Amino acid sequence: MTESTHCELDLSPRFRDAMAAFPSGVTIMTTADRSGRPWGFTASSFCSLSLDPPLVLVCLARTARCHPAFYQSDDWSIQIVAPRHLALVTRFATSGADKFAGGEFTPDDRGVPVLPDAPVTLTCAAHARYHGGDHSILVARVQDVTLLDDRPLLYFRRTFQPLACPRDVTASGEDR
Numbered sequence: 001m002t003e004s005t006h007c008e009l010d011l012s013p014r015f016r017d018a019m020a021a022f023p024s025g026v027t028i029m030t031t032a033d034r035s036g037r038p039w040g041f042t043a044s045s046f047c048s049l050s051l052d053p054p055l056v057l058v059c060l061a062r063t064a065r066c067h068p069a070f071y072q073s074d075d076w077s078i079q080i081v082a083p084r085h086l087a088l089v090t091r092f093a094t095s096g097a098d099k100f101a102g103g104e105f106t107p108d109d110r111g112v113p114v115l116p117d118a119p120v121t122l123t124c125a126a127h128a129r130y131h132g133g134d135h136s137i138l139v140a141r142v143q144d145v146t147l148l149d150d151r152p153l154l155y156f157r158r159t160f161q162p163l164a165c166p167r168d169v170t171a172s173g174e175d176r
């Protein structure tokens with residue numbers, strides 16, 4: 001096998017680089033535990049799963065401090081964030097940080113913290129949880145959607161970027 005298809009020694013750095021080459025949006029997923037304490041983390045592993053029923057998934061590291069809270073509570077919220085939320089995204093990506101100290105979030109009617117000016121907010125109920133290696137796969141059933149006319153923050157090769165002036169790509173692969 002060639003080096004480009006097989007890396008016997010240590011796949012980890014190449015795997016990480018390969019995953020970093022896949023651009024994504026950025027989300028903050030939130031919940032509240034039984035005592036009402038809010039929890040959340042920055043997640044780029046968000047993706048849609050099913051239309052009927054409406055399901056999405058997010059993968060959460062089993063070592064994350066917030067992991068038990070997402071198993072305790074069946075009420076979740078997922079917000080797709082904008083470039084103006086960069087400081088918030090960084091805070092929610094810092095394990096153990098006092099994430100809600102800035103007061104940007106308000107509790108919804110279930111007590112789950114939500115970001116009022118997020119471009120997209122998905123009000124979710126826990127649908128399933130699966131093991132996935134060192135992560136848990138959190139499958140969320142979407143119960144309500146809030147959409148603002150706004151552009152998302154992007155993440156590509158470990159850097160945050162705004163969505164540049166969008167242009168269509170033609171059949172030849174050239175953008176116009």
Ligand SMILES: Cc1cc2nc3c(=O)[nH]c(=O)nc-3n(C[C@H](O)[C@H](O)[C@H](O)COP(=O)(O)O)c2cc1C
Pocket residue numbers: 026040041042043044045046059060061063064065066067091092093094095096097155
């Ligand atoms: C852009 C970005 C995307 C991330 N996506 C994920 C993700 O999808 N799943 C995950 O478990 N951690 C992800 N992380 C790391 C978590 O946000 C980070 O470990 C988090 O602070 C864990 O929170 P806690 O340990 O305080 O509960 C991401 C970090 C960044 C910067």
